[in-house]
Amino acid sequence: MEQWRGHLHRIGPLLVLAVGVAALVGAVELSLGSLTEPGPGLWPFVAALLLTGTGLVLLVVDDPEDYEPFTRGSARIAGGLAGLAVFVAAFEVVGFVLPAFLMLLLWLRVFGREPWRLALGLAAAGSIGLYVLFDTVLGVRFPSDAVAGLVGA
């Protein structure tokens, strides 16, 4: 276990390498053509070659100091991102106001550690205010809104 820990930072370059190799294969499948008559795959091939090459170099020479440790804070950020994903999914179904309210509440309570009353107030004001700004003032067409539909707006 211990001897592996020193090599954890190599996951990044390995991922880069994997993407590079996959892109090389994809570019070849698109057909490279020749320099006189370049095929659609030639340019992506050049880019993928550069990606693979730098990935290989990084695998060997990369400085572990560049990497920040993943902490409990990181886990919270990941949770916040998951919350955002739920927001987008819900937005497509029930419109802006309700998902925005819940998303703001989550972030203000969990990340901002704001007191309940302030978090609730800000979330309500923010979700309604931004809805009015984008939908009514700027004329963006959000998906039909469940909450705005209830109050007949």
Added chain:
Amino acid sequence: MGVLDGIAQGFAVALDPVNILYVFIGVLIGTVIGVLPGLGPTATIALLLPLTYEIEPHTAVILLAGIYYGSMYGGTITSVLLRLPGEAASVVTTFDGYEMAKQGRAGPALGIAAIGSFVGGVLSVVGLALLAPPLAALAVSFGPPEYVALTVLGILLITYLGTGSAVKSLCMAALGLLLATVGQDPIAGTTRFTFGQVALFDGLDFVAVAMGLFGVGEILHSLERTEKAQAVARRIKGIWPSRADMRDSAGAIGRGSVLGFLIGVLPGGGGVVSSLASYALEKRRAKDPSRFGRGAIEGVAGPETANNASSTSAFIPLLTLGIPANVVLALIFGALLIHGVTPGPQLIDQHPEIFWGVIASMFVGNLMLLALNIPLVGVFVQILRVRAGILSAFALLVTMAGVFSINNDATDMWVVLAFGLLGWLMKKTGFEPGPLVLAFVLGPVLERAFRQSMLISGGSLSVFVTRPISGGLLAATVLVVVISVVTARRRARVLHRHDELTPAEGER
């Protein structure tokens, strides 16, 4: 059209009430986000890109440029008062600015920074107006091989002059080039890397990628690190520097203007490099270098002047060659493309209102910043009371709503989210998102120029070396890479030394 006619036209544009309003909004937003750590000019411009769809292209650039140089002013405030650089270019200001503040001289430090920034900005605007037209005239004769050489030079310079590891930056530039190929082949129209998704046929949306990487990614990254912000209660007195202060810093301001201007023109130059270079120059010239790091006013005046001068001259390569010199300019490049304007040598003739209007607006904007900064420093500092959690929650929500508004399509929201995750992970693993976005913007330009070059030369790569200008540019590329590898070591040493110095002094 002569330079004087151009400037006259420019002021006609810049003094239009609508544009005055947008310059004001731009420099105000710029100052505010410059004060706030964790929300830099790149993130802000990325977040505001969708809102520029509705306004005229020249007004859009005037607004975005105002945010850019406005943030240079704003970053100074927190560097001096709290040793908390609001954006990267102000790190150098913490060396002497914070020391001055500890000695009760925060006022003069902020005052001289504002004055220096103003002088640097205005001199740089003049240089821009004089230098850009001849450069554009020269660039009109460029063919595809020259563009390949120029673009490669630009991308390489940015990876080498950047702050992190050069190999990692190059790696990210390669990824940007690769991501730019998603969608239809620019010449034959074959779809590439779309995995059968119709939404990807037009390629990844630049705005969504930039908002994800810079907006969401940076918010997440800084949120993870910021501690509770300190409230500032101290009153700042005597902003206007004394006559002795002015005399001490006059030389530094003059040298900072020239140095900042020259470095800003270079791709990858931008704020951090110019302010570091100016600091190093002032320290070397000083009779008593040991004063630096202990509250030398030249150590504030020079770098602050230089970073503002460079943020103005960085527009030269964009407006004349169509090559953005750094990430912020890449975003502005993207904003112009969205409006159907392709920046390049023809810009002066085809869109004089953009070219001269932006130049004139910078003059107006710098004047506003000087007027805003000196009396209102105390007000701006209060912005720090807004807590990071509240700020980030709202910024994320506005991002999501904004990106949806581009195409009224929730797919873009998923793209932002995916690139936000990528941007956060990149930040944590030391990969810079800047080169990625820059290469992403330049990718299609580079590919088209490369393939056209191959058609011209009948498939021979020697075309890049045998044509004098492209050959010269490639030689310059090699030269600059060699030089920057050497100077990067020295720069790292300067920063390193300060890292060792500052904690010890902070404990006193």
